[in-house]
Amino acid sequence: MTKIKTLADLLKLKEEVQSKIKLRENSNNPEHLVQIKVGMATCGIASGAKETMKYFVDELEQQAIDAVVTQTGCMGYCYAEPTVEVTLPGKEPVVFGFVKKKKPKKSLMSISNGEN
Amino acid sequence: MKTISEHVLDIVQNSVRAGATLIEIIVVENKLSDLYALTIKDNGCGMSRELLEKAANPFFTSRKTRKVGLGLSLLRQNAEAANGSFSINSTIGVGTEVQANFQLSHLDRPPAGDIWNSWYLTVIGNPDINRLQHQTHEGI
Numbered sequence: 001m002t003k004i005k006t007l008a009d010l011l012k013l014k015e016e017v018q019s020k021i022k023l024r025e026n027s028n029n030p031e032h033l034v035q036i037k038v039g040m041a042t043c044g045i046a047s048g049a050k051e052t053m054k055y056f057v058d059e060l061e062q063q064a065i066d067a068v069v070t071q072t073g074c075m076g077y078c079y080a081e082p083t084v085e086v087t088l089p090g091k092e093p094v095v096f097g098f099v100k101k102k103k104p105k106k107s108l109m110s111i112s113n114g115e116n
Numbered sequence: 117m118k119t120i121s122e123h124v125l126d127i128v129q130n131s132v133r134a135g136a137t138l139i140e141i142i143v144v145e146n147k148l149s150d151l152y153a154l155t156i157k158d159n160g161c162g163m164s165r166e167l168l169e170k171a172a173n174p175f176f177t178s179r180k181t182r183k184v185g186l187g188l189s190l191l192r193q194n195a196e197a198a199n200g201s202f203s204i205n206s207t208i209g210v211g212t213e214v215q216a217n218f219q220l221s222h223l224d225r226p227p228a229g230d231i232w233n234s235w236y237l238t239v240i241g242n243p244d245i246n247r248l249q250h251q252t253h254e255g256i
Contacts, residue, residue: 017236017239017240020240021239021240021243038241040125040126040129040237040241041126041129041187042117042126042185042186042187042190043186045117045122045125045126046117046122046190050122050125050230050233050234050237053237053241054233054236054237057237057240069240069241070241070242071129071132071237071238071241071242073129073133073179073181074179074181074182075181076181076182078182
C-alpha cells in the first residue's frame, strides 16, 4: 500500500476510503448484493485472514464487482482458517475453508514490511 | 500472532463485539526508556470485576462457538516474553482499556508489522465505528 508522506496524500486517501464506504451505504438493499464475510477472530488472524481479506477487497475493486466484504467472528472451524462465507443474493450462504493466498512474493513482502 | 498489528486487529474485534463506537489505539515508542507501549481503549459495554479476572485466561471466552479465547492471552504472552507487562482495566457502561508494554529492544518483541492494512481492514469491515490511532516516537 502507498505510504503517506504529505497532507495531500492523506486527504486523497481519505476521499478514496470514504467513497468506498459511501458506495456500500448507498446500496440500500444489501440482500441484493454478494456478501463476503471473512472470519477475523484470533484463529483467523493467526492463520492469515488479514491477507485473505485484503486480497478480496483489492481484487473486487479491480474487477469492479459490487460486493460487500465484512469481518466476522469465529465460526467454530478454527482448524480450517482462514474461512470465508459467501452469500449470493437469494441463496444459502456457503462457507469456504483454508482460503489462503499462496504467493511466493508474500514471504518476501512480510519480511520487508515487518522490519520497517 | 507474528506482528503487533495483528494483535491490534484481533483486540479491536473485542471492542467491536462490546458495541463500542469509539476505539482508540495509542502506541508510544520511546528509545530512551526502551519502551514500546500499546494501549487500546474503547467505549464499549465494559466488564465486571469477575469477568475481568477471567478475560486473559485462554480457557475463558464469552462466545459460544468454541471453548477457548486466545486473543488477550496471546498478547499477554508476547508482552511478557519481551520483558514487558500487560493489564486490563474496565468499568461497566464506560469501556475497557487494554495495555501491553514491551521492551523496545528485546529480541522477542514482535515487529510492528503492517499497521496501515490493519487500520484499513477494520474501517472497511466496520464502517460505523470511529477509530483513532496515535503513534508517538519519543527520545529518538
